Amino acid sequence: MDFKKIVKGALGPELARKAAMLKSRATMLRTKNILRDFSGNNLKIIGFVKSFNEAKNGNLERCLKHLSEFCDDIVICDDSSRDNSVQIARKYTNNIIIMPNNFKKELQHKQKLLELTLSLNPDWIVWLDPDETFERAGELGGIRSLCEYGDKRGIDSFSFLYHNLWKSRDHYRVDERWWTNWQPKLWKNTGNLKFESKEGLHLKQSPSGLINDKRTDIKIIHYGFSTSDFVKKKYETYKSLGQSGRYLDRIIDEKGIKLKKFEIDWFPITSLRITVVCLIFRSIEYLKFVMKSFNRHTNFAELLFIANDPSDEILEHMEKRKITHLRHINPNPEEYYINRVYRAWNYGGAKASGDILVFINSDMAFSTDWCKNLLKHLKKNRVITSRLVESGKLRSGKYGIEKDFGRSHKEFDEKMFEDYAERIKTNELRNGGLFMPCAFYKDVFNKSGGYPKGNRVDNKGQVTSGDRVFFYETLASMGIKHYTAFDSIVYHIQEGEQDEE
Numbered sequence: 001m002d003f004k005k006i007v008k009g010a011l012g013p014e015l016a017r018k019a020a021m022l023k024s025r026a027t028m029l030r031t032k033n034i035l036r037d038f039s040g041n042n043l044k045i046i047g048f049v050k051s052f053n054e055a056k057n058g059n060l061e062r063c064l065k066h067l068s069e070f071c072d073d074i075v076i077c078d079d080s081s082r083d084n085s086v087q088i089a090r091k092y093t094n095n096i097i098i099m100p101n102n103f104k105k106e107l108q109h110k111q112k113l114l115e116l117t118l119s120l121n122p123d124w125i126v127w128l129d130p131d132e133t134f135e136r137a138g139e140l141g142g143i144r145s146l147c148e149y150g151d152k153r154g155i156d157s158f159s160f161l162y163h164n165l166w167k168s169r170d171h172y173r174v175d176e177r178w179w180t181n182w183q184p185k186l187w188k189n190t191g192n193l194k195f196e197s198k199e200g201l202h203l204k205q206s207p208s209g210l211i212n213d214k215r216t217d218i219k220i221i222h223y224g225f226s227t228s229d230f231v232k233k234k235y236e237t238y239k240s241l242g243q244s245g246r247y248l249d250r251i252i253d254e255k256g257i258k259l260k261k262f263e264i265d266w267f268p269i270t271s272l273r274i275t276v277v278c279l280i281f282r283s284i285e286y287l288k289f290v291m292k293s294f295n296r297h298t299n300f301a302e303l304l305f306i307a308n309d310p311s312d313e314i315l316e317h318m319e320k321r322k323i324t325h326l327r328h329i330n331p332n333p334e335e336y337y338i339n340r341v342y343r344a345w346n347y348g349g350a351k352a353s354g355d356i357l358v359f360i361n362s363d364m365a366f367s368t369d370w371c372k373n374l375l376k377h378l379k380k381n382r383v384i385t386s387r388l389v390e391s392g393k394l395r396s397g398k399y400g401i402e403k404d405f406g407r408s409h410k411e412f413d414e415k416m417f418e419d420y421a422e423r424i425k426t427n428e429l430r431n432g433g434l435f436m437p438c439a440f441y442k443d444v445f446n447k448s449g450g451y452p453k454g455n456r457v458d459n460k461g462q463v464t465s466g467d468r469v470f471f472y473e474t475l476a477s478m479g480i481k482h483y484t485a486f487d488s489i490v491y492h493i494q495e496g497e498q499d500e501e
Contacts (some may be wrong), residue, residue, distance in 0.1 A: 040144030275354030363496025367421035433484030
């Protein structure tokens with residue numbers, strides 16, 4: 001008796017599909033349930049990528065940057081790309097083989113790549129195409145945790161459900177077979193892995209030698225249809241390779257199309273653009289100070305200076321050295337400084353190009369992984385701040401630590417602070433805290449209207465800082481809560497530029 005045919009006949013094809021999906025979800029491994037108990041830190045994981053002309057469109061670098069976050073190494077087969085794919089690949093690995101471009105011999109090329117991979121003695125292999133990433137949970141420990149879980153439970157592969165972005169990053173397609181594609185992307189090195197030597201299109205893309213597969217709730221994000229040009233190119237490529245019929249036509253036939261919203265929280269941090277915004281107005285020395293520390297500890301974000309009512313000297317310095325900056329001039333340069341500061345933050349937030357904004361001060365120094373650890377906690381309903389170690393010039397606030405590692409850029413003891421930061425950091429998130437460095441999505445910041453015009457003074461003379469108004473009134477009214485990341489440690493000299501002669 002064929003259960004699938006009975007179900008399909010009783011419910012109709014669409015309801016039968018939904019019933020099958022519900023059954024599949026019920027048996028999926030919930031990754032959040034294993035992250036506490038498994039880390040995969042002692043396993044060797046190799047990324048596995050086959051690519052052709054995927055550099056110009058940004059796919060290759062996004063994929064490799066993503067894989068490098070949780071893989072010990074990466075192997076790449078380049079099918080004689082005509083763009084700068086090989087140069088991009090060399091930024092992430094030396095394990096590159098180049099093969100002739102022949103899409104129908106895809107599995108033969110993958111077998112060569114598999115042989116190179118196995119020579120590196122991996123415990124697990126993770127396969128992604130250049131136009132794919134895992135969702136954020138996979139990048140932030142989920143993939144490594146699955147590998148250790150698989151070792152403990154006798155599972156030798158994990159399958160993931162494709163989420164096909166459709167002509168934007170905002171929606172994914174869920175009609176027809178767009179919502180039924182599970183692929184085993186994570187393979188245990190069983191000692192028996194081998195690709196078939198068949199030629200053709202849309203063949204089985206995983207090797208034989210895998211017996212016990214488990215489905216997981218970690219999403220595969222597929223960018224291959226995320227722009228109209230990508231959709232057109234996919235259609236033309238498959239058509240030129242001999243595909244025809246409904247499986248080809250559905251790429252461009254949008255009759256009955258169904259889309260769902262794709263949440264920005266699902267995108268891995270490495271796939272988003274991050275702009276760190278810093279105000280500066282007169283001190284070349286503090287400009288150098290913050291740039292040096294930022295460049296030492298932040299390798300995946302761009303730094304944008306907002307020159308707020310700047311001196312001629314600071315402008316000349318930045319322009320001569322081509323330091324990325326924007327000039328902001330207040331209508332009244334004599335206005336109370338905090339009003340001008342808030343206005344400059346709002347200007348920077350509006351002009352910055354990042355999907356994520358991080359605001360910092362010019363008298364701050366950073367510790368290892370401060371930005372990565374800040375952003376791993378970010379969600380649309382959160383504003384995340386670092387834990388500050390402050391010099392003691394001024395009293396610190398909630399979760400702040402008063403410890404003097406230097407009360408000017410000249411006195412700062414970088415090594416002592418970094419050693420201290422490593423000792424105190426813990427992987428925890430707590431409610432409330434201080435107000436900077438702070439991270440939020442740009443669209444959230446813009447929708448909020450930004451900081452108020454200045455501190456608020458009521459009719460009794462009670463002052464409420466603009467930071468507090470912004471975090472606990474404006475953002476809170478939008479359902480956004482303030483948290484401090486205890487593994488993102490930043491040093492604050494306090495009043496750095498103001499103390500400069």
